[in-house]
Amino acid sequence: MPTTDPLARRYRRLLRWYPRDWRRARAAEVMALLLDTAPPGRTRPTARETVDLVRGGLRCRLGRPASFSVVAWAALATVICGLFTGALASRAAWETSRPQPDRAEAGAILTEVFPGHDLGDIDVPPALFVVYGHALTLRTVKTVLIGDGGEYQESATGATAFGAPPVPAEQIIAVARQRLTDAGWRLYDPQVSAYTGCTDKLCATPLPITDTTLTARRGDTILNASISTQTAADASYLAVELHRAPPPAVVPAGVLGALLGAVAGFLLFGWASRRTEGRRVSGAATFLFGVTMVLWWLPVLLTAPSLVGHHLDEPHPAWHPLWEWLGQPTASLLFLVGAVCALLALGLAAEPRRDRSPVALVD
Known part of the structure; x- marks a missing residue:
């Protein structure tokens, strides 16, 4: 129900960091607790409350509250998705070149x-x-995708x-x-x-x-x-x-694409993690996701150090394109196999689930 209380509105915006299922089940209870414990006259959440709510919301989006490794896997997925979309956006920006x-x-x-x-x-x-x-x-x-990328x-x-x-x-x-x-x-x-x-x-x-x-x-x-x-x-x-040389639009396009891709990668990973939590398909989805991360990160770990040495050894008026730092399209076959594994994992997560147990609150 709409409210004119500025503190309540700001708390409600912060609670949007939590997934929708959690908000349906717990948002009203948490809102009441936050408003009851706030001193009279306060119009804004404190910095500590803001940080705690954002951190808790992000963690809750991953599900699996008893798991520590899910945070590391989410970080790997977020970063690599950001890098790939940033590389794609920078390549599109190259079309502005003379x-x-x-x-x-x-x-x-x-x-x-x-x-x-x-x-x-x-x-x-x-x-x-x-x-x-x-x-x-x-x-x-x-030729590019399979062989001589x-x-x-x-x-x-x-x-x-x-x-x-x-x-x-x-x-x-x-x-x-x-x-x-x-x-x-x-x-x-x-x-x-x-x-x-x-x-x-x-x-x-x-x-x-x-x-x-x-x-x-x-x-x-x-x-x-x-x-x-x-x-x-x-x-x-x-x-x-x-x-x-790379046109001026390459860097801002790459940065913007990387940010948007990272956000999308985190949200998609969190959705799949919550959807497969406690289900029989969880093991298969986890295996497919692990294969994806290995196939996507391996070219980066092998290519980036050599390019760093290459840039230090020779003068470069312009840096190599971002996709080359990711080992692409040289390792495009690995990327394609990883993408297929990721789609299969998402397909398992998208299967209808019979149980609709409430989402646990992550402290």
């Missing part, structure tokens, strides 16, 4: 930074993200110069760095790697070769150039790629 540089834009940049070098034809990708150089289509979706990545506009460098590699690097700086590009520390090449098939005369990678960013455009000291006529001494 297309990769076309031949005119790329040609102007290459002429400005690498004058006097024949970079041949400029290769313009067909889409912002590609699989083996091709746009994602119904035919290539199978790691080949799904941001495309780049590229050009390559073959043969022996017309000038020493050190001069190419120095000129390029100076021209990039003069044109307003932000330069990152160059990465240098050395290896031994061969001048013939038998490798009778080993040849030391040095590759230097230049990375620069201007606006939303990122340049990666690899300059080699090799002199073979059929190998490249200069390769340049241009691609776009």
Whole structure:
């Protein structure tokens, strides 16, 4: 029944943290207790009451008051659901990006930074993200989901110069760095790697070769150039790629998607936990959920540490997309199997239950 008492209204809003079945069975009793113990003149719940009611409501939504592990499982489900939905939202936000540089834009940049070098034809990708150089289509979706998901990545506009460098590699690097700086590009520390090449098939005369990678960013455009000291006529001494940085909408979309996904994941887990509590299907649902968590978390635990090291070892004008930190779509098969297990567990929870025992109050 509506009330004009501000304290009662605020208590009633706090009790919405509890599941609906609990509110039907216990809300009136708890409301009466809260109002009876409140001193005269109070219009707001205390901070401690607010925290206790929110904490109690969240715990009650999980059911199984005697279980300690349910809280840990709920946390795992909440976080991973938030990460997956955040990754999906950030991928959708990538569609606000400008297309990769076309031949005119790329040609102007290459002429400005690498004058006097024949970079041949400029290769313009067909889409912002590609699989083996091709746009994602119904035919290539199978390749991404089952097999070569790691080949799904941001495309780049590229050009390559073959043969022996017309000038020493050190001069190419120095000129390029100076021209990039003069044109307003932000330069990152160059990465240098050395290896031994061969001048013939038998490798009778080993040849030391040095590759230097230049990375620069201007606006939303990122340049990666690899300059080699090799002199073979059929190998490249200069390769340049241009691609776009993540658009501004990616981060807020990812954060918002992660928050909404985390809330949805927690509520769905709590609903399934309460629905299967004390039922014969509880063991099967718990097993299916455990398999889901293992299959979803395993790629994250294996991929995230390696990406951290990768980012620390090399300059990155832009971080790798969120889905790559989750091991996706490289481990998309594991994700799909986990999703099937999750749907089966939810199906068991959705089966009508014969008993309608009151929901226990969680202290």
